[in-house]
Amino acid sequence: xxxxxxxxxxxxxxxxxxxxxxxxxxxxxxxxxxxxxxxxxxxxxxxxxxxxxxxxxxxxxxxxxxxxxxxxxxxxxxxxxxxxxxxxxxxxxxxxxxxxxxxxxxxxxxxxxxxxxxxxxxxxxxxxxxxxxxxxxxxxxxxxxxxxxxxxxxxxxxxxxxxxxxxxxxxxxxxxxxxxxxxxxxxxxxxxxxxxxxxxxxxxxxxxxxxxxxxxxxxxxxxxxxxxxxxxxxxxxxxxxxxxxxxxxxxxxxxxxxxxxxxxxxxxxxxxxxxxxxxxxxxxxxxxxxxxxxxxxxxxxxxxxxxxxxxxxxxxxxxxxxxxxxxxxxxxxxxxxxxxxxxxxxxxxxxxxxxxxxxxxxxxxxxxxxxx
Numbered sequence: 001x002x003x004x005x006x007x008x009x010x011x012x013x014x015x016x017x018x019x020x021x022x023x024x025x026x027x028x029x030x031x032x033x034x035x036x037x038x039x040x041x042x043x044x045x046x047x048x049x050x051x052x053x054x055x056x057x058x059x060x061x062x063x064x065x066x067x068x069x070x071x072x073x074x075x076x077x078x079x080x081x082x083x084x085x086x087x088x089x090x091x092x093x094x095x096x097x098x099x100x101x102x103x104x105x106x107x108x109x110x111x112x113x114x115x116x117x118x119x120x121x122x123x124x125x126x127x128x129x130x131x132x133x134x135x136x137x138x139x140x141x142x143x144x145x146x147x148x149x150x151x152x153x154x155x156x157x158x159x160x161x162x163x164x165x166x167x168x169x170x171x172x173x174x175x176x177x178x179x180x181x182x183x184x185x186x187x188x189x190x191x192x193x194x195x196x197x198x199x200x201x202x203x204x205x206x207x208x209x210x211x212x213x214x215x216x217x218x219x220x221x222x223x224x225x226x227x228x229x230x231x232x233x234x235x236x237x238x239x240x241x242x243x244x245x246x247x248x249x250x251x252x253x254x255x256x257x258x259x260x261x262x263x264x265x266x267x268x269x270x271x272x273x274x275x276x277x278x279x280x281x282x283x284x285x286x287x288x289x290x291x292x293x294x295x296x297x298x299x300x301x302x303x304x305x306x307x308x309x310x311x312x313x314x315x316x317x318x319x320x321x322x323x324x325x326x327x328x329x330x331x332x333x334x335x336x337x338x339x340x341x342x343x344x345x346x347x348x349x350x351x352x353x354x355x356x357x358x359x360x361x362x363x364x365x366x367x368x369x370x371x372x
Contacts, residue, residue, distance in 0.1 A: 026151050028167035037127070037203040040353055042151035042161035050146060050257040053192065058360045060196065061141055062111035062272035072096075072108040085120070089216040089332070090315035094122040098137065098324055099129045106140055109326070113197055114272045118214045118327035118334075120317055126324045127201050131156050134201075134355065141197045142357030145188065148241065148257040149248040153353055157256075160356065162200070164342055165349040181338035184215060184307050185283030186329045187356050190241040192262050192372055195329040196359030202352035205319045209340035210350045212317050212325065214332045217277040219313035220306055221267060229267070233365040236263040236289045237280050237300070244284075262372045263289050265364025270330055277331045278303060279362060307333055330359060 026042040035041070068074070073082055079095035091112065098121055101109065113119050126134065135158060138144055144158040153159040187195045200212075221229070241259035248255055266288065268279040282304045288296040316337075317325060327334065341347050361370045 023154060026161075026163065027165070031167050035204075037351070039155075040153050040159075040161075040203055041351070042163045043154050044151055044254055045157060045256065046254040048157065048256055050148075052258065052260065055361070056143065056193065056358075058142060058193065058196075058358070060110060060114075060272050060359070061107045062114050065107040065111040067111065069108040069112060071102070071105045072112065084116075085317070086313075086315045088219045088313050089117040089214060090120065090317070091116040091118075092120045092122065096121070098124055098126050099133065103140070110141060110197065111272060113326050113328045114270055114331065117216050117218070117332040118315065118317070118325055121324045121326070122320075123322050124201075124324045125322075127203055127321070131159070134159075138199055138355035138357055142359055145191070145195060145356040145358050146256070147188070147356075148259065149245060149253055149255050156353075158355065160354040162202070162350070162352045162354055164338065165351065166343050182213070182308075182335040183283060184304075184333040184335045185281045186217075186279070186333050187354075188241070189264070189279070189281060189284045189329070190239040190244075190260060190262055191358065192260060192370065193358050193361045194239075194262070194264070195356045197326055197328055197357050199324065199326050199355040199357075200352060201324050201355075202319050202350065203321060204349045204351040205321055206340040206347055206350055209337070209347075210319060211337045211339075212319070212334055213337060214315050214317070214327060214334045215307050215310060216313045216331065217279065217307070217333055218270075218275045218331050220303075220310055221276050221278045223306070223310065223313070232266045232278075232299075233276075234368070235266045235291075236364075236368070236371070237266050238263050238286045238289060239284045240286045241284070260372065262370055264362045264370045265368045268330060268362040268364050270328075271360055271363070273331075275331065276365065278307070279330070280304075281307070281333050329356075330362070 024044040024046055026044060032038050032041060081094045083092045085092055146157050147160045151161040153161060187198055238261055240261045245255045245259040264279055266280055267276050269276055280303050288299060363369055
């Protein structure tokens with residue numbers, strides 16, 4: 001019998017230990033000598049490897065929530081303000097600290113994220129509560145993902161490092177030959193059980209620029225004609241991590257887990273809301289299973305253009321260094337907007353960390369399951 005996921009995945013304490021083994025800095029230490037969050041700067045563990053992940057049980061926290069969300073949205077506190085950022089996607093909350101939420105409130109938050117796609121919390125102390133409490137918060141919503149190739153925070157392999165500054169242009173080179181820096185994607189959608197909720201905290205932001213845009217994949221699906229909906233509901237698409245791993249190796253980066261492919265339903269059903277959402281993205285989706293190459297390319301390009309151009313089902317969020325955004329990868333796609341001069345030290349540092357939780361294996365319409 002194959003070992004269980006619990007037997008092959010290091011514990012939280014072990015992950016902390018092995019993350020301190022052989023580390024390569026991905027930043028200029030002298031440039032950040034006075035940086036308050038220097039312990040969160042990007043490093044690469046070049047020794048630790050992980051076996052392929054296996055199936056594990058997942059229960060969405062939103063299933064336990066009161067649909068009215070009285071403990072989150074019904075607080076009689078004049079300091080708590082809740083606003084819809086657009087009609088279809090995005091809610092902003094201020095006056096409420098993520099670090100102080102009860103389990104009941106976190107359950108309601110999981111439901112709100114599923115319904116609204118992304119929830120933006122302002123004026124947060126989350127970045128200052130320490131790595132262990134940050135891990136604990138993320139772990140409440142699901143198993144923490146360890147990125148197979150990305151930079152991380154020292155002592156926290158589970159924290160995917162988001163860093164673009166004049167001393168590290170690695171992320172910028174991927175768009176250097178493109179007309180735009182944007183690229184919609186759903187985080188590591190090639191995983192057999194791809195992410196549910198992602199928590200992104202930015203520690204340093206440009207004075208202007210560096211926003212993030214999310215698109216509602218639920219609304220995008222709903223805009224399609226009925227014949228196209230019916231066609232897509234019966235199809236799967238291949239999501240692959242192989243190009244990401246191969247590109248990393250070509251650039252001399254360490255691959256800590258061998259890549260995988262998954263064939264996921266193109267239209268998936270959210271386990272809590274029951275809403276149907278498109279589940280394709282140009283970052284990781286490669287082809288539609290069962291179609292000829294030209295047919296697959298034509299349909300995927302149609303969907304990619306629809307996702308990118310539908311500004312009436314998108315929300316663009318401006319960051320500051322006390323903002324935390326949480327989104328549901330099962331019903332959204334997103335893109336960073338690198339519109340600032342990254343080569344200028346005063347303008348160009350965008351740094352944070354991403355905590356990504358794994359969810360269920362996607363299930364589509366009429367029970368269509370992912371395969372691999």
